[in-house]
Amino acid sequence: MTTANSTTAKVTLSDTTSNPAPLGLLGFGMTTILLNLHNAGLFELNSMIMGMGLFMGGSAQVIAGVQEWKKNNTFGATAFTAYGFFWLSLVATWLLPSAGLNANASSAVAMGFYLGLWGLFTAGMFVGTLRINKALQVVFGSLTVLFFLLAAANFTGSHMIHTLAGIEGVLCGLSALYACxxxxxxxxxxEEIMPIGKI
Known part of the structure; x- marks a missing residue:
């Protein structure tokens, strides 16, 4: 009977990929600003907003989310992919009724529930930011408020709440652009040229 000596080698892999968060924050921030300039009453809903929703708000965030997944960042992967698909689903709610698919336009009440549910999810994600940094706390805190304001505007039909949501949404988008x-x-x-309030 023969025995063989075995040795165990520990292999450490170095992650040399770039940080995907700025791309995701850029896609979210720019699209949020533009949509909420519309919500504040500066211009009508148009193809510019839909294009940004499909590509920057939607596709760019999903790409960032997949990259965060590869970096083992559950928070980043969930946030960017979820909000990326939020933008894609929002544009779909605008386009499907006119796409010949026999899809009825969403009522204000339906949109209120849609936006309110996203508000609940965002409130949960905000709790996660309490362990990350203050810049993201501002982004997710203001986004939670935005979703609930937009839900309230849809439930009540209040133009004033809708305009207020637009103004608050522009600030939310700017906070994401800052973090980016x-x-x-x-x-x-x-070095920290622009503080993000690390915790």
Whole structure:
């Protein structure tokens, strides 16, 4: 009978891929600003908003979410893919009734429930940001308020609440744009040029 000595080698892999969060925040931030300029009454719902919803708000965030998944970041993967598909589903609610698929347009009450449910999800995600950084707390906190304001506007038919939601939504989008640029510049310069309030 022969025995063989065996050795165990530990292999460590180094992640050299870039941070996908700025792309996701950019897609979310820019699209949120543009839609909420519409909600605030500056211009009508148009193809520019839908195009941004399909590609920057939707596709870019889903790509960022898949990259976060590869980095073992459950929060980032869930957030970016979920909100990416939110934008795609929102554009679908606008386009499906006119696409010849016999789909009825969503009522205000249906949209109220749709937006309210997204508000509940976002409130849960906000709790997660309490362990990440203050910049994301502002993004997710203001997004929670935005969803509930938009839901209330749909349930009540209040133009005032809808306009208020638009103004608040622009601020939410700007906070995401800030977090995007801050992460890029802080990495490029190797120091905190724009604070994000690390915890």
């Amino acid at each position: 640029i801050a992460q890029i510049l802080n990495e490029v310069y190797g």
